[in-house]
Amino acid sequence: MNLVKRYAILFILFGLIVLFSLLSPYFFTQENLTNIFVQQSYVIIAAVGLSFVMISGGMDLSIGYQISAVGVTTAALVKWIGIPLPIALVAGIVMGTLMGAFNGWLSVRLKVHTLIVTLGTMTIFQGLSYIISRQSVILNLPAGFKFFGQGYLFDFLPFSVLLMALCVGIASFLLNLTWFGRHIYGVGSNEETARLSGVNVRAIRMLTFSICGFFVAISAIVLFGRSGSASSSTGPGVEFTAMTAAILGGVSFKGGEGKMWGLVTGVFILGVLSNGMQLVGMNTYVQYIVKGFALLLAVGFDILQKQRLAISAVRASQRAAA
Amino acid sequence: MGEAILSLEGVTKVYPGVVALENVSLAFEAGEVHALLGENGAGKSTLIKIVAGAISPDAGAIRVGASSHARLTPHQARALGIEVIYQEFNLMPSLTAAENIMFGKRTGRFVSQAAMEARARTLFDEFEVDIDPRALVRDLPASQQQIVEIAKAVSREARVLIMDEPSAPLSMAEVEHLFRLIRKFKDRGTTVIYISHRIDELFAISDRVSVLRDGRYVATRGTAETSRAELIGLMVGRELKETYPRRDAEPGATVLELRGVTGNGDRDISFSLRGGEILGLAGLVGAGRTELAKVLIGAARLDSGQVFIDGKPVSIRSPRDALRHGLGLIPENRKEEGCFLEMDIAWNISFANLRRMSSGLVVRKKEERAVSERFRSLLRIKTPSMSQQVKLLSGGNQQKVVLSKTLAAESRILIFDEPTRGIDVGARQDIYQLMDELVRKGHSIIMITSDMEELLGMSDRIVVIAEGRVAGTLERGDFSQQAVLELSSSGAYKEVVA
Numbered sequence: 001m002n003l004v005k006r007y008a009i010l011f012i013l014f015g016l017i018v019l020f021s022l023l024s025p026y027f028f029t030q031e032n033l034t035n036i037f038v039q040q041s042y043v044i045i046a047a048v049g050l051s052f053v054m055i056s057g058g059m060d061l062s063i064g065y066q067i068s069a070v071g072v073t074t075a076a077l078v079k080w081i082g083i084p085l086p087i088a089l090v091a092g093i094v095m096g097t098l099m100g101a102f103n104g105w106l107s108v109r110l111k112v113h114t115l116i117v118t119l120g121t122m123t124i125f126q127g128l129s130y131i132i133s134r135q136s137v138i139l140n141l142p143a144g145f146k147f148f149g150q151g152y153l154f155d156f157l158p159f160s161v162l163l164m165a166l167c168v169g170i171a172s173f174l175l176n177l178t179w180f181g182r183h184i185y186g187v188g189s190n191e192e193t194a195r196l197s198g199v200n201v202r203a204i205r206m207l208t209f210s211i212c213g214f215f216v217a218i219s220a221i222v223l224f225g226r227s228g229s230a231s232s233s234t235g236p237g238v239e240f241t242a243m244t245a246a247i248l249g250g251v252s253f254k255g256g257e258g259k260m261w262g263l264v265t266g267v268f269i270l271g272v273l274s275n276g277m278q279l280v281g282m283n284t285y286v287q288y289i290v291k292g293f294a295l296l297l298a299v300g301f302d303i304l305q306k307q308r309l310a311i312s313a314v315r316a317s318q319r320a321a322a
Numbered sequence: 323m324g325e326a327i328l329s330l331e332g333v334t335k336v337y338p339g340v341v342a343l344e345n346v347s348l349a350f351e352a353g354e355v356h357a358l359l360g361e362n363g364a365g366k367s368t369l370i371k372i373v374a375g376a377i378s379p380d381a382g383a384i385r386v387g388a389s390s391h392a393r394l395t396p397h398q399a400r401a402l403g404i405e406v407i408y409q410e411f412n413l414m415p416s417l418t419a420a421e422n423i424m425f426g427k428r429t430g431r432f433v434s435q436a437a438m439e440a441r442a443r444t445l446f447d448e449f450e451v452d453i454d455p456r457a458l459v460r461d462l463p464a465s466q467q468q469i470v471e472i473a474k475a476v477s478r479e480a481r482v483l484i485m486d487e488p489s490a491p492l493s494m495a496e497v498e499h500l501f502r503l504i505r506k507f508k509d510r511g512t513t514v515i516y517i518s519h520r521i522d523e524l525f526a527i528s529d530r531v532s533v534l535r536d537g538r539y540v541a542t543r544g545t546a547e548t549s550r551a552e553l554i555g556l557m558v559g560r561e562l563k564e565t566y567p568r569r570d571a572e573p574g575a576t577v578l579e580l581r582g583v584t585g586n587g588d589r590d591i592s593f594s595l596r597g598g599e600i601l602g603l604a605g606l607v608g609a610g611r612t613e614l615a616k617v618l619i620g621a622a623r624l625d626s627g628q629v630f631i632d633g634k635p636v637s638i639r640s641p642r643d644a645l646r647h648g649l650g651l652i653p654e655n656r657k658e659e660g661c662f663l664e665m666d667i668a669w670n671i672s673f674a675n676l677r678r679m680s681s682g683l684v685v686r687k688k689e690e691r692a693v694s695e696r697f698r699s700l701l702r703i704k705t706p707s708m709s710q711q712v713k714l715l716s717g718g719n720q721q722k723v724v725l726s727k728t729l730a731a732e733s734r735i736l737i738f739d740e741p742t743r744g745i746d747v748g749a750r751q752d753i754y755q756l757m758d759e760l761v762r763k764g765h766s767i768i769m770i771t772s773d774m775e776e777l778l779g780m781s782d783r784i785v786v787i788a789e790g791r792v793a794g795t796l797e798r799g800d801f802s803q804q805a806v807l808e809l810s811s812s813g814a815y816k817e818v819v820a
Contacts, residue, residue, distance in 0.1 A: 178683035179676035198642035
């Protein structure tokens with residue numbers, strides 16, 4: 001396959017960077033670029049979690065309220081109950097993982113599409129989050145908590161970006177190099193074949209959702225640490241940003257397809273778009289329209305490529321046969 | 323002969339992995355009944371869908387009367403007077419017969435129930451059938467639903483009426499009536515394109531017969547000048563005899579034994595399989611053979627009974643357990659159950675064996691490549707590269723990939739479910755050769771097949787299943803089509819005797 005076609009979204013990202021650099025003198029500065037990285041780190045971490053579910057052929061709409069519930073719970077444990085921060089953070093991550101496992105367990109039990117299961121649990125987690133937070137804002141999170149969203153290592157490396165890189169690294173390792181990753185792709189590509197080939201499909205469902213919950217909880221800690229306060233209205237909406245980025249980056253809605261570099265590129269395309277349009281002074285609502293078209297264009301382009309590829313391959317095999 | 327009212331010129335349609343129609347040219351004349359004949363997958367459905375505008379051809383032209391089209395839309399096709407009656411009716415079950423017939427037609431500014439019913443009644447009278455125009459379509463029997471379909475097409479003043487397997491849901495008397503209708507349309511100058519598997523019918527109704535094979539046009543014959551044998555010859559395009567590898571090896575000790583296996587619709591199944599043996603599982607479609615295979619590999623529940631491997635009782639609760647015991651299935655539905663179409667060949671081949679090929683969690687890529695290359699040459703998989711997507715391979719090569727996947731998982735006992743279904747003749751020989759090589763190396767095979775020749779040609783022994791029970795076992799000396807068929811249809815009888 002031609003290099004340009006294969007890495008089309010990378011070229012789009014570079015194109016956008018060049019475009020906004022020309023349009024705004026503030027865009028291509030160290031400060032702004034760091035800013036984009038910091039802003040997008042929690043989205044990428046959540047999208048990494050989501051991609052496990054999507055590659056296995058599922059969908060998780062509940063991650064927005066998972067973030068919300070994990071965030072306010074961790075904050076409440078620290079601020080209201082006075083539990084030491086490290087323990088509260090671990091509790092938050094365990095909670096996220098359990099919420100994911102709950103999603104996985106339900107989809108195995110109910111045998112309905114994960115989209116519907118997580119539509120239900122999304123509402124459950126919403127209620128849970130507001131009950132825990134008592135519909136209030138928990139202000140002044142401790143410095144240690146904020147460090148996850150605002151801290152710097154050696155004065156130049158944002159801690160959130162380091163976490164993000166770590167998450168992407170772990171996910172790439174699991175998905176690309178291990179048999180476990182292959183099984184996830186297998187279940188997403190053809191569940192029945194995977195089952196007959198000896199894969200425990202239920203275990204894969206449980207695990208992918210749990211892993212998703214795990215990463216989403218980390219994302220919650222980064223996001224709440226950045227804002228420095230906790231409220232139940234923080235988090236919802238991330239599911240759609242993450243989903244958009246994943247699809248933009250080539251993670252298939254049907255499962256069995258998707259790479260980490262594509263996912264990260266997808267998030268950055270959205271991030272650069274909003275940052276750049278902001279700097280240029282574009283109306284917020286116009287930005288929505290542009291982002292929507294970006295997604296549709298990317299998907300349309302992808303389908304066109306695949307069709308061409310299939311046709312040329314068939315022609316080639318016909319020539320070989322003739 | 324009359325002038326061509328509809329003709330295809332060099333029409334080609336390519337789907338990923340298959341050429342459904344290749345350069346087909348065919349002309350239909352005004353006022354003739356023209357039959358289309360061909361095996362499953364010969365391209366008949368693709369051809370009518372192209373004529374009806376349901377799909378677009380990749381090359382060629384469709385000429386209707388004086389106008390030529392690169393493709394048609396369903397709307398255009400209808401405007402040109404082409405109507406199709408598909409096997410699955412296109413009716414709205416919750417509307418009345420009259421409403422269905424008049425659907426989409428404007429009779430005036432408002433819909434007049436009375437006018438619609440009157441029009442429907444006229445048509446039914448003309449067809450000499452007694453159907454209440456006010457009856458809901460879902461309450462009508464299949465034969466009457468079909469009449470409603472025909473009335474719908476005729477009321478649109480069809481010039482070309484395409485009927486796909488119209489006689490399938492009909493009784494003998496109803497078929498007679500259908501033929502009378504078809505002759506009536508013909509007398510009016512309507513062209514009828516008639517598709518059927520029942521060759522005898524074609525002699526009763528058609529003027530000419532065109533034969534398709536593997537997506538290609540083969541020949542057209544006047545029905546009066548041809549014979550059943552000639553048509554079958556054209557359809558199959560080859561001598562019916564396959565050549566099978568000589569099966570002469572002495573089978574070894576029993577490797578697999580079933581005692582009273584019950585579950586998934588099968589009851590009390592007992593038989594054994596010896597080392598180096600090909601055991602044919604015969605029976606009618608739906609007799610419970612695939613179901614038994616699913617029970618054996620742990621994909622369906624075993625309710626009672628016991629399975630022994632190498633004389634030891636085993637408990638197989640999942641396909642993973644089965645693979646651990648060296649028992650693998652090459653499923654009937656290759657695309658749905660056998661392979662990962664979007665993934666490449668090497669990926670597919672290693673899938674069932676990944677854990678053995680890993681150090682801890684990490685897959686050893688070098689070993690993976692080596693293993694898949696070994697199977698590529700061992701099974702003669704024809705592909706430009708191992709990173710080719712499986713969906714772009716031919717059926718025969720896909721089957722070899724599925725087989726490789728099962729063999730790579732170190733299976734010694736293989737269950738082949740319809741090993742050569744949908745595979746072309748050349749690749750079929752390859753698969754037979756491979757099966758023979760495998761048993762010579764000491765593997766054992768259970769072969770489920772509905773292909774009589776294959777069953778008699780490849781098996782060392784045949785177990786016939788009927789209605790979820792073992793109806794009988796045949797040794798090689800007793801093999802005959804007659805014996806297999808008698809046992810296959812003996813289920814009900816045996817039930818009474820038992």
